[in-house]
Amino acid sequence: MPESWLFPTVLLCLYGFFSNCRPLEPFLTAFLLGPDKNLTETQVINEIYPFWTYSYLVLLIPAFLATDYLRYKPLLILQAGSFIVTYAMIVKVQSVTAMQLLEFFFGLATATDIAYYSYIYSVVDQAHYQKVTGFCRSITLLGSSIGSLLGQVLVSAAQVPLQYLGIITLSFACIAFLTPWFLPMPAKSLFFHHKDLHKQENGSSASPTESEGDSLECKVPLNSEDHGGRDEKRRSGLAEVLRLLWVDFLQSYSSSTLLSWSLWWALSTCGYFQVVNYVQPLWEKILPSKEFQIYNGYVETISTLLGKSNIRMVTF
Template sequence: MPESWLFPTVLLCIYGFFSNFRPSEPFLTAFLLGPDKNLTETQVVNEIYPLWTYSYLVLLIPVFLATDYLRYKPLLILQAGSLIVTYAMLVKAQGVVAMQVLEFFFGIATATDIAYYSYIYSVVEQAQYQKVTGFCRSVTLLGSSIGSLLGQVLVSAGQVPLLYLSVITLLCACIAFLTPWFLPMPAKSLFFHHKDTHAHENGGSLEPTTDPQGDSLECKVPLNSEGDGAHEKDSSGLTEVLRMLWADFRQSYSCSTLVAWSVWWALSTCGYFQVVNYVQALWEKILPSKEFHIYNGYVETISTLLGALAAFAVGYMKVSWEVWGELALCTFSVVIAASVYVMDTIMNIWVCYVSYVIFRATYMLLITIATYQIATNLSMKRYALVFGVNTLIALLLQTLLTVIVVDTSGLGLDILQQFLIYAIYFAVIAVIFLVAGLYKWRRTRSGPPQVALPEETSVIGNGSPAAGQKEDTDCHDDYL
C-alpha cells in the first residue's frame, strides 16, 4: 500500500530538509573570526576544526553498531539533539574550549547521519528503495542549497549580522528535532534484529548480472554466502554480528574491481573533507570578510547544484567503466588537484571561487560513479558495510593528515601551505590510478588473444557455459 512508505518518507524528507537548512554554514569561519567570537585564524584552523575530524573518527564504529542495534529512530533523535546543542553553543558560547566542545557535538551529528540513510530501508519494501532514496537525497541537497542561498541574500541584500544566521539555523534544527518522534519504530534492522528476507534480495543469486550499459557485473557478491545462517534468526548477539561482519568484509573485498573503486573512494574522500572543512579559512586569507562583501553562500549553492547535476548525469552516461575506470579516475583526479592548486597559488577570490565549484562538482561526479560501481557489485546489506569501511579508512587518513599538517601538536602549517599539500595529495592519487591503468593495459596487451567463437556461448563439457567460466576468474585479476 502507498501509505506504508509514503508517511515515513515524507517525515524523513521534512527532517532532512530542515536539518540541512543551515544559512550560517557558508559563513562559519567569518563568524568565528569576527567580533562575535573574536578568535584568531590559528585557533580556528589549528585548534578548533580538527576536533570534528577526531570525534567523527572515534564515534563512527560505535554509532554504526548502535544505529543497527537501536533500530535507527533513537539515533535520528540523537542527531537532531546534537544539532540543537551545536548551534545553541554557536550562538551563545565563547572561547576555544567551548568551540571545541561544539565540534564534538557536530561530530556526533555527522556520525549519526548513517541512521538517516538506513532508516528508510527498514520500513519500506525493496521495490520502493530507489524511489525513496532519490527523495531523501534530493531533499537534503535542496535544503542545503536553499539554506546557503538564503544566508547569502540576507548578508548581501539585508545586511543581516552573521549571528542572526546562526539563530535561524538553530530554529531549523529545533523544527527538525520534532520530526523523528513521529516516525514508526522499525521492527527489524540489518544485523541485530534481522528477519529472513532472502527471497527478496537480489544478492541471493549466483548468476552473473548485467548493468544498464551491458557490462558484465562479474563481482556480484551473493547475500546467501557463508555466514548468513545467523540472519535467519530474528536477532543476533554482538559476537555473532561481529563475526558475520568480518566474514562479509573478507568476501566483499575479495573482488579487485570493488577494491579499486574503494581505494579511490577512501583516498579522495579524505582530501575532499580537508578542502571543504578549511576552504573558508583560505577565502578569509585571500580576502578578509572585513574588507569585502563575501559571496560564500552563492558559491556553496552553485557548487552543490552543479554537483547534484553532475551526479544526476551519471545515470545517463554510456561508459564501460570496466575498461575506462582507471583512466577516468586518473583524469578527474588531475582536474581536482589542479583546482586545489589554483585555489592556493592564484591569490584572487573570484578564481578561488570558480576553482572550488569545479573541485566540488568533479568530486561529486566521481563519488557518484564510485558509489554506483560498488553498489552494483554488492547486496544492500553488504554495501552498507563497505561504505562504512571506506568512510572509516577515509577518516583514519584524514586524522593522520590533520595531526601532521593542521594540528598545533604537529606541523601546524598555515592555510596556504595546507592547501599546497592537499593539491600534491590529489596529484599522488592521480599517479596511483595512472600506474594502475597502465598496469591493466599492459596485462591486457600481454595476455592471450581473445578469439570470439560461436561455440563460446554454447554449453560444453559438464553443462557450464564457456563464457561463464571466464566470468568466474575476471573479478580477481583485472585491477590493482
C-alpha cells in the same frame, strides 16, 4: 500500498531538508573570526576545526554499530539533538574549549548520518529502494543549497548580522528535531535484529524469495526469552555479529570493482571534508570579510547544486 513507503519517505525528506538548511555554514569562519566570537585564525584552524575531523573519525564505527542495534530511529533523534546543541553553542559560547566541545557534537551529528541514509531501507520494500534513495539524497543537497543561498541573500541584500544567521540555523535544527519522533520504528535491522514476519505471524517458513534475501543478512536474536542463558546468548550474539561483519567484509571486498569504488569514495570523501573544513579560512585570508563583501554562500550553493545533479544521475 503507496502509503507504506510514502509516509516515512516524506518525514525523512523533511528531516533531511531542515537539518541541512544551515544559512550560517558558508560564513562560519568569518563569524568565528569576527567581533561576535573574536577568535584568532590559529585558534580556529589549529585548535577548533580539527576536533570535528577526529571526533567524526572516532565515532564513525560506534555510530554504525549503535545504528543497527538501536534500529535507526534513536540515532536520528540523537543526530537532531546534536545539531541543536551544536548551533545553540555557536550562538552562545565564546571560549576555545567550548568551541571544541561544539565540534565534538557536530562530529557526533555527522557520524550518525548513516542512520539517515540507512533507515529508509528497513521500512520500505526493495522495489522502492531506488526511488526513496533519490528523494532522500537529493533533498539533503537541496536543503544545503537553499540554506547557503538564503544566508548569502540575507548577508548581501538585507545586511543581516552573522549572529542572526546562527539563530535562523538553530531554528531550522529545532524544526528538524520534531520529525524523527513521528517515524515508524523499524522491526528489523541488518545485523542485530532481523525478524521474519511471516514466520512470526504464521509459524511457517519464509517464502523462497525471503529465504534467499535472508541468506545475505544475519539473524541474531538478542531478546531471547530463555532467562537461564540470556547473558550468554547476548554475548554470543554480539560475537556472532562481529564474526559476520568480518565475513561480509572479506566477501564484499574480494570484488575488485567494489574495492576500487570504496577506495575512490573514501578518498574523495576525505578530500571533500578537507576542502569544506579549510577553504573558508583560505577565502578569509585572500579577502578578509572585515574589509570586503564576501560571496561564500553563492559558491557553496553552486557547488551543492552541481553535486545534486551528480547524485541524481547515480541514483536514477
